[in-house]
Amino acid sequence: MTKDYAEKRASLAAKCRRALPEPGEAEKKLDARIAALREELRAELGGQIPGSLPVLWDEKLRESGLYALCRALPKGADLHLHSIAVLPPDELIDFLAARRDVVVGTLAEERGKLYLASDRLGAEDGRMELAHALEIDELTRAELRELWSVTGRAPDEGIWDWFEKLFDRHMSLGTSPAVLGDYYRAAFRYLRENGVCHAELRHLFFGSKEDARAAAEAIREAYYEVRREFPDFSARVLGAGLKYRHLPQDITDMLMENALYAHETVKDEFDPASPEEFVVGIDLVNEEDASRPLGEYEEMLALLRARWPEMRLSLHAGESHEPESDNLIDALLLGAQRVGHGLNLYRRPALLDAYRDAGVTLEVCPMSNQTLGYVPDLRAHPAVEYFRRGVDMVLASDDPAYQEITPLTDDFFAAAACWGFGAAELKQLAVNSLRRAFVGEARKAELVAAFERAWEEFAARVG
Ligand SMILES: [Zn+2]
Structure with missing residues (x-):
């Protein structure tokens, strides 16, 4: 690349950036560190950083230096x-497993849906304390993670349809001030x-x-x-x-x-x-x-x-x-x-x-x-x-x-x-x-x- 071309190139590239406050010395070093970690990640991933979600859940990304930064x-x-x-989900499981005022549904459509304990319908309603459900293997952490996040959606189900179900399963968390506050x-x-x-x-x-x-x-x-x-x-x-x-x-x-x-x-x-x-x-x-x-x-x-x-x-x-x-x-x-x-x-x-x-x-x-x-x-x-x-x-x-x-x-x-x-x-x-x-x-x-x-x-x- 000739010097003239390189100068024109640098000038045009500078115009493409947004004008931001001039960085101090430490910030310049941080910027170089971010660029180096991005290159490290690119190399680790075979030359390209992909932009799709399954990859962003990949361990290589989560364990990268750039992610840690x-x-x-x-x-x-x-x-x-x-x-x-x-x-x-994991933190929510720990939070609920220590409570007696919230129960979880285990039957058919109610599976994974939360209720206040006061909303139990009777002995046969399938609603139980989460700690108990985990203890008797009625529910597992893995299943709850799927019931409570996008990871459980069937491929043919609309994403918003699934999303609405997630809101519905957790709705009770907002109905009791004691639960909401905690x-x-x-x-x-x-x-x-x-x-x-x-x-x-x-x-x-x-x-x-x-x-x-x-x-x-x-x-x-x-x-x-x-x-x-x-x-x-x-x-x-x-x-x-x-x-x-x-x-x-x-x-x-x-x-x-x-x-x-x-x-x-x-x-x-x-x-x-x-x-x-x-x-x-x-x-x-x-x-x-x-x-x-x-x-x-x-x-x-x-x-x-x-x-x-x-x-x-x-x-x-x-x-x-x-x-x-x-x-x-x-x-x-x-x-x-x-x-x-x-x-x-x-x-x-x-x-x-x-x-x-x-x-x-x-x-x-x-x-x-x-x-x-x-x-x-x-x-x-x-x-x-x-x-x-x-x-x-x-x-x-x-x-x-x-x-x-x-x-x-x-x-x-x-x-x-x-x-x-x-x-x-x-x-x-x-x-x-x-x-x-x-x-x-x-x-x-x-x-x-x-x-x-x-x-x-x-x-x-x-x-
Ligand atoms: Zn929003």
């Missing part, structure tokens, strides 16, 4: 998590131990208004407890609404009313001198291709906002196969500050620019996108373009327990291994996640400062 990396906030889909004590610790320092959960506030208040209080108490252990940890909740075509509108209305009531009655008073919102806003969730268009919720959202002016809005949009149901125009018009996924923006470049100019943040969940079949090959994930175009973006993990992924670790690994992202890009994604978190400015500054310290220490140690 991503596990230890400070990763900021996970802004897109669905309630009760955080603790991985679940989140375990789940928040698990997240923090995996380098996640702030979590934002979508929670379905079923039941009465007082049920909603009790659920929010239980999650808040769990968060307080974990924050006492890890001062840089915090959590927020968004009330989730459902938008299935077949679902009566009054169920969505009830979920929204309950979210508003939980918002009004449960605050984050960890620091009594500066209380903050705890239930900070709402989201409309579930499979987009099976849902009503978001535009139909214009009036509902306007009425809700009139009573809840500071309501934060994150909407699932652009996570669909059908172009007609991607909802991306509506999410922008409805005033979403953040959008879950936004995958299909590549279909409308003008809209992509509008998102960037409006400063809407995309909550990109690469591992989830692959599991659910929206991006079969992670190397071709459209978010790489969005990031380089300057669209605001964070990485998030969606339903990590059901997808058998480690929250954020696997998503950052996908970015490092399959997108070629280095230290500057990974840091930007993590910092974005804290800047876009739905917390007050003072708390945000604390989280960013703690992250910067952790990052510097990590770069100095690993680089």
